Amino acid sequence: MTTTDIEMIGGTTHKGLAAWVAEVAEMTTPDRIQWVTGSDEEWKQITDKLVETGTFTRLNEDIKPNSFYAASSPQDVARVEDRTYICSVDEKDAGPTNNWMDPNEMKDIMRGLYKGCMKGRTMYVIPFVMGHLEAEHPMFGVEITDSEYVVASMRVMARCGTKILDRIEELGDDARYVPALHSVGAPLADGEKDVAWPCNDEKYIVQFPEERTIWSFGSGYGGNALLGKKCYSLRIASVMARDEGWLAEHMLILKLISPENQVYYIAAAFPSACGKTNLAMLKPTVPGWKVETLGDDIAWMRFGKDGRLYAVNPEFGFFGVAPGTNEHTNPNAMKTINKGNSVFTNVALTEDGDVWWEGLENPPAKATDWKGNPWTPDSDELSSHPNSRYCTPIEQCDILADEYNDPQGVPISAILFGGRRKTTVPLVTEARDWLHGTFMGATLSSETTAAATGQVGVVRRDPMAMLPFIGYNAGDYFQHWVNVGKDADASKLPAIFYVNWFRRDDNGDFLWPGFSENSRVLKWIIERIEGKAAAVETPIGHVPTPESLDVEGLDMTDAELEAALAVDVEEWKAEIPQIEEWFAKFGDQLPVQLQVELDGLKERLGA
Ligand code: GTP
Ligand code: SPV
Ligand code: MN
Numbered sequence: 001m002t003t004t005d006i007e008m009i010g011g012t013t014h015k016g017l018a019a020w021v022a023e024v025a026e027m028t029t030p031d032r033i034q035w036v037t038g039s040d041e042e043w044k045q046i047t048d049k050l051v052e053t054g055t056f057t058r059l060n061e062d063i064k065p066n067s068f069y070a071a072s073s074p075q076d077v078a079r080v081e082d083r084t085y086i087c088s089v090d091e092k093d094a095g096p097t098n099n100w101m102d103p104n105e106m107k108d109i110m111r112g113l114y115k116g117c118m119k120g121r122t123m124y125v126i127p128f129v130m131g132h133l134e135a136e137h138p139m140f141g142v143e144i145t146d147s148e149y150v151v152a153s154m155r156v157m158a159r160c161g162t163k164i165l166d167r168i169e170e171l172g173d174d175a176r177y178v179p180a181l182h183s184v185g186a187p188l189a190d191g192e193k194d195v196a197w198p199c200n201d202e203k204y205i206v207q208f209p210e211e212r213t214i215w216s217f218g219s220g221y222g223g224n225a226l227l228g229k230k231c232y233s234l235r236i237a238s239v240m241a242r243d244e245g246w247l248a249e250h251m252l253i254l255k256l257i258s259p260e261n262q263v264y265y266i267a268a269a270f271p272s273a274c275g276k277t278n279l280a281m282l283k284p285t286v287p288g289w290k291v292e293t294l295g296d297d298i299a300w301m302r303f304g305k306d307g308r309l310y311a312v313n314p315e316f317g318f319f320g321v322a323p324g325t326n327e328h329t330n331p332n333a334m335k336t337i338n339k340g341n342s343v344f345t346n347v348a349l350t351e352d353g354d355v356w357w358e359g360l361e362n363p364p365a366k367a368t369d370w371k372g373n374p375w376t377p378d379s380d381e382l383s384s385h386p387n388s389r390y391c392t393p394i395e396q397c398d399i400l401a402d403e404y405n406d407p408q409g410v411p412i413s414a415i416l417f418g419g420r421r422k423t424t425v426p427l428v429t430e431a432r433d434w435l436h437g438t439f440m441g442a443t444l445s446s447e448t449t450a451a452a453t454g455q456v457g458v459v460r461r462d463p464m465a466m467l468p469f470i471g472y473n474a475g476d477y478f479q480h481w482v483n484v485g486k487d488a489d490a491s492k493l494p495a496i497f498y499v500n501w502f503r504r505d506d507n508g509d510f511l512w513p514g515f516s517e518n519s520r521v522l523k524w525i526i527e528r529i530e531g532k533a534a535a536v537e538t539p540i541g542h543v544p545t546p547e548s549l550d551v552e553g554l555d556m557t558d559a560e561l562e563a564a565l566a567v568d569v570e571e572w573k574a575e576i577p578q579i580e581e582w583f584a585k586f587g588d589q590l591p592v593q594l595q596v597e598l599d600g601l602k603e604r605l606g607a
Helices: 015-026 040-053 103-114 146-159 164-174 228-244 274-280 333-338 434-442 476-487 514-530 558-565 569-584 592-605
Strands: 007-009 032-035 056-058 068-070 084-086 122-130 137-143 177-183 202-209 212-218 247-249 251-257 263-269 290-295 301-303 309-312 317-321 344-345 349-350 388-391 414-418 426-432 445-447 459-461 495-499 537-538 541-544
Touching: 015 103, 015 122, 015 137, 015 177, 032 537, 040 068, 040 146, 068 084, 068 349, 103 202, 103 212, 103 274, 122 228, 137 164, 137 212, 137 228, 146 228, 146 317, 146 344, 146 388, 177 228, 202 228, 202 537, 212 228, 228 247, 228 301, 228 476, 247 476, 251 274, 251 301, 251 309, 263 274, 274 317, 290 309, 309 476, 317 333, 333 388, 344 476, 414 434, 414 514, 426 514, 434 476, 434 495, 434 592, 459 569, 495 514, 569 592
Parallel strands: 007 032, 032 122, 068 344, 084 202, 137 177, 177 212, 263 414, 414 495
Antiparallel strands: 056 068, 122 137, 202 212, 247 301, 251 263, 251 290, 301 309, 317 388, 344 388, 426 495, 426 541, 445 459, 537 541
């Protein structure tokens, strides 16, 4: 079959783009090609089709208008880090933390998989832009996918459609776009009925950094299939950022307003399922302080003319962890999703056509769990997968900051690194300077979560919360962080802090209440920046004195607070061999500055 035989809805005058679409169609042999416009009619067409095939169940219009429930295959619930590759030309450029294969070898394998893989399906072409269309250099992408679920989700998560394509066409050969190819890898034989969640046991999530292209096969799950998100905005963008002197990071962006109406912008990197969305939408408990949201997962940061680091959120929606989200932990997320226009995946479906998950208020007497089985509060199984997600438009968030729409972004005053550690890491530690902060980021550790397949709860190094997302050699990435600091005016750089909301007591209970109460830590951070708050100097950095942290009204004993803030030299000495082992992976690629930081830490600990 030649591509001219294939029915085409829409099209483009952009020759390069048209040629790529034709080439992919020839390889994948879809029944038809549809260019995604972003219109309301298209939303209806796509979601109707998803309801018809059983992928979507429409939720009760009176409770969650224009919203849908989906349950994936139990084999396709999270990012697959062991199937994710950085196929740089030179293996060394993928570094010791990424899977690598020779790009030509990988393409041969994947061409074999892609051959005829869209048979019986529609191939959708989604023009999108990460960040603003009005940016000086708009960051275009075009995703080809055979999944309506991906089309619906991409429309929520990224600015998509005709407006974007028009601009790409206007720019012609000057338009820089990332071609991103996705297939669920489930062709349909003639007359074969589709399943609710088509996918393939064989999965590949592949980035070709030099070519700035993405090939994904076999999965329909968010981070594996919505290619504008982790694949482009972190893996490919981190390579662009290295080459061009900026930063593409796994960070939320929030606006903090003090009682005196001073405005501060904070970016924070925590590994997957470690609290970014919750902090981004924080409802402060400290009187007089206000938070507004700019982003909950990804920050692109570039230096402004004034020498400060400015952050934008390239995304257009939230793809948030459902379990644990409720009116107490994240009232702003609840308000956002309750407005509708959302997709819920792998949560429970209630009898009145609503969704429920562990941690949400008012458990239903009866529901259908994410595997399609009857569920009651007495069931032994979880109703929802621990990595179940809501996908909802960012513009529905009541506390979205106006600056979200500013292509210049916002000047960052503080960068937070944080992870999930039961022990050792205090509630908050201030770095002495950018280099020390880079060391904290580079040695960040966290317990693994359900956001990726594999064992949960295992402590691993997750540098800058970017372990699964650095598109090149992590040693070079550390050097890039060092260089960013070296080239900047130190007085204008963000201050860096290391936080841990997840420290536990001997009974295994969290020492710190977390969520809204994290506003107390944000307050301390700002007061440090303003030179107002006290701190103790410890071997690992500056930690609050118990008096300097505003804990008024908090139900916490002095001993608990001390335990949350404690720096135990013996525990930290035990970290040293692990950090040394981690750094040894990088050999010559480890910046000497980080070795110097480690030597300094050892000396201060007497290790
Ligand atoms: P990704 O979307 O995977 O990148 O995750 P994220 O970093 O945005 O994590 P999110 O805010 O969705 O939180 C993940 C889980 O951690 C949820 O179940 C939250 O309820 C829980 N969590 C978030 N903040 C806190 C906190 O301050 N304390 C405690 N104990 N749990 C928290
Ligand atoms: C994460 O895993 O960090 C997420 C969800 O934000 S995903 O988009 O699947 O990567
Ligand atoms: Mn994330």
